[in-house]
């Protein structure tokens with residue numbers, strides 16, 4: 001392997017952003033990617049039915065970061081996509097986050113405006129001065145009844161923990177609305193790359209200064225890889241240290257198993273994502289054609305089964321894991337010439353735009 005200035009472990013959002021930025025500065029970049037494809041968990045592909053699907057679950061981009069929005073628009077046209085989610089509860093499909101329609105349908109009420117909704121919320125909400133865990137967050141936003149119907153069991157399935165055992169940030173992701181707004185996100189920019197994520201990453205990584213090794217294990221090529229100006233590591237932080245600070249015990253992640261099904265009908269369900277908080281072993285069904293607007297007489301869906309084993313997707317924010325992460329972060333901060341970046345290396349539940357933002361800011365800070 002020829003000498004490279006920059007070595008990057010992982011070709012997901014963080015790795016691809018840093019690679020693109022450094023390559024454009026004239027640096028020679030070598031990416032080592034463990035999987036057989038680029039794009040990290042955003043990777044999508046066309047399935048045998050001809051439908052663009054995501055290998056690791058739906059990725060819906062949304063941001064308020066102006067610089068991130070400008071940046072990603074350099075590599076692909078983005079199609080506006082305004083995400084909505086429905087949950088199947090008590091035999092009905094209701095909007096998530098909770099809005100007026102959710103409350104009316106689930107509780108048989110006739111709330112007509114924001115003032116009435118505010119009054120209803122005030123009666124239902126349980127006050128905490130500062131919610132310390134995900135149960136308290138949900139109770140303080142929607143009250144006990146809706147917490148039980150929409151959030152408690154979904155969260156138990158998804159995380160294999162009671163919401164009370166999880167950091168507040170998990171359920172703080174889901175707001176509550178006092179109106180009829182049924183958007184899942186509130187960000188200024190909500191869009192999907194018109195040709196899919198894989199194509200976006202191909203464009204980002206297409207620079208002649210970037211060399212990508214797929215199926216490449218950094219730990220096997222460590223000698224070679226460390227011979228560079230800067231190293232960026234986007235894998236699990238404890239793995240970098242061979243789990244040595246915790247006597248071999250790993251930081252915990254939740255994973256997902258996807259069951260894909262193709263059906264001989266144009267659409268399987270009325271919405272891109274339908275959540276199943278209380279019934280079913282899966283948490284949600286995603287139907288990809290709703291994202292892309294693709295025309296096809298058939299349709300592909302995936303059912304998401306949360307699991308302890310499999311690819312690390314979600315850092316599990318329990319107090320023990322967060323403490324252990326802090327120990328690794330301290331050890332990492334003492335190392336010279338290596339930067340830990342992204343969801344796995346920071347053990348944080350980043351959204352896609354935060355991953356872009358952190359990588360861009362790191363690059364700016366370093367150059």
Ligand code: UDP
Nearest residue numbers: 087096150151152154155158170171173275
């Ligand atoms: N959640 C829930 N019920 C729902 C949707 C979400 O309880 O119908 C909880 C669950 O704990 C989940 C968290 O809210 O992990 C965050 O949801 P989000 O949709 O942001 O999860 P992601 O898309 O990142 O899997």
